Amino acid sequence: MTETAHPRPRRTRADDARRFADLLRQQIRADEFRDRGLPSEGDLVREFGISRNAVRDGLAQLKSEGLIDRAPRIGTHVTQRKVEHGIDRLVGLKQTLREYGTVRNEVRAAMEITPPPAVARRLELAAGERVVYIERVRYLGDLPLSLDLTYLEPGVGGQLLGCDLEHNDVFALIESVCGQSLGSAELAVEAVVADAHSAANLQTPEGAALLLLERLTRLSDGKPVDLEYIRMRGDRITLRGSLFRDPSGNTTVDDTTEWEFT
The missing domain is CATH 3.40.1410.10 (Chorismate lyase-like)
Structure with missing residues (x-):
């Protein structure tokens, strides 16, 4: 069977942020952060293999949905779960x-x-x-x-x-x-x-x-x-x-x- 080569789609910051937000939203929904806070931005960059700006954009999206809150010197935490x-x-x-x-x-x-x-x-x-x-x-x-x-x-x-x-x-x-x-x-x-x-x-x-x-x-x-x-x-x-x-x-x-x- 002949394999068909498909062009690899170009990854954009917006695409990375959206995929990251989807995955983190699922983790929040599954209550994975009940006994611990959300990972730091640096840890999220390493875990998801995306840029820090994409992480920040994804977190901003989840904040706009009311799932998380962010504040200087306090960090990011879950505000509600489904x-x-x-x-x-x-x-x-x-x-x-x-x-x-x-x-x-x-x-x-x-x-x-x-x-x-x-x-x-x-x-x-x-x-x-x-x-x-x-x-x-x-x-x-x-x-x-x-x-x-x-x-x-x-x-x-x-x-x-x-x-x-x-x-x-x-x-x-x-x-x-x-x-x-x-x-x-x-x-x-x-x-x-x-x-x-x-x-x-x-x-x-x-x-x-x-x-x-x-x-x-x-x-x-x-x-x-x-x-x-x-x-x-x-x-x-x-x-x-x-x-x-x-x-x-x-x-x-x-x-x-x-x-x-x-």
Whole structure:
């Protein structure tokens, strides 16, 4: 077999800084610096084989993201780490993050509404059926994590209006009131910018990067019950998953995977 020679790409300072920032970000996320500070600039230059200026540019990028802080005579240290949560597991935030602290919900709205046609179609509702709309800001301690807009099938949603929405996950309440487990979910994730309402609720600047997760959840019998639009702070949340390739060449998702929130 003839080998094809490919030209070696020219390495620039910006490329080195970006690759360095990606790798250091992963180490911070893995909590590798819990018991020690970040290495010095000189140590990072030697470890990553890049220039001191590229190291400084990469550290500046991580500082702008809020992951680290830098000060003269104090050095560089981690200011926050991300909290892990599975993207392909149907569990609520309160259950997933219990080891990190108390998750609470600020309920902004909980009411019956006439759904937009797009919502009615997704929930497979008949003409004229109403839905229950719930809007919440999710906190870990005093840190806002997400703004959740939830549309619920009326039979289940109506029962949830009488439940404690401030201290419980919607998923757990759905299973409790309907007597069957959740079965599956379809989801999509995309990047959006914070509108004025989202920015105010999530305590982030207007126009800041957010992750928008759209998820349609079904009961074990296949009935759609919960349509959510979850805006998550892009500087505090990482979505994580483990993928496996089966012998047929298809890619499958491990059901023990976790997401990350910070």
